[in-house]
Amino acid sequence: MKRGRENGTLNYEEIMDALQHVDLAPEQIDEIYERFAEHGIRVIPDAAEESEPAQADEKHDEPEEEAAEAVDLSVPDNVSLDDPVRMYLKEIGRVPLLTAEEEVELAKRIEQGDEEARRKLVEANLRLVVSIAKRYVGRGMPLLDLIQEGNLGLIKAVEKFEYRKGFKFSTYATWWIRQAITRAIADQARTIRIPVHMVETINKLMRVSRSLLQELGREPTAEEIAERMDMTPERVREIQRMAQEPVSLETPIGEEEDSHLGDFIEDSDAPAPAEAASFTMLREQLEGVLETLTPREEKVLRLRFGLDDGRARTLEEVGQxxxxxxERIRQIEAKALRKLRHPSRSKKLKDFLE
Known part of the structure; x- marks a missing residue:
């Protein structure tokens, strides 16, 4: 708020960074915009958005209807489009845009329960959703899903829009669209859910990391990122660990895809083949040696050392x-161990102890 009062403006990235640890309710978003209006703070697009040709519509010297037409419906080259997406983009491109006066008129009709006016206001701003959604491509959700989630945010913005406060509808709706998309990414894009505020923190770290990569010509260290983000290197490493995506052990490997990733990952808990074979032979020899004792002595040793189930019993438990x-159990145990130490028996086990 202090920065906004000094500059007279705030962009969306500054607002999102300031509120990244706050999970806002719908009513609170309206309150934030009211506070901005009270202090004469104007919300503008991000600097990155203003620099793109697709966003030339934000220049103040252009009429609003011409600006809306400049919203770019193209998508990045690395995004594959199937026929439904192409048809959708083509269809919304045909929807006539609204002037500021028409937006106010529709808002008045919506206030009176006019569903047709609600539909028109939504359809006229569908291209705004596409413009915002395509900026989130590559974060774990297909473009069409991002558009669908953004449309839900647009519908909510239409329901909440209050024309009397003087907000431009596209400015007001952008917040709702962005929030709907970022929440969907946090809830659906990852196998392990990450809270919304952490998603924003991860995104900011990625932006800083890319910026440093361009400046330094190499991957930045955690210390360099920490200095730029004003946090500790340990916190940066923690965020980087959170940002890692889980990989399925069933991921196909090789040109013929007849192997899976799990086939090449060592099980650190599994014994080596040589150790497993040696253990099996030791157990067989031990069983043979125990059979040379009396049944009572054998059972006492099995219970005392947990040879059958892995749980060693106390003298008291075996006595029961x-x-x-x-004391009698201790005597039986001592006698059985003396027998096992006899060379005729112990020589069968000594090789396994070397």
């Missing part, structure tokens, strides 16, 4: 099983 004292 046999109905004798713990």
């Amino acid at each position: 099983v046999f109905g004798v004292t713990r």
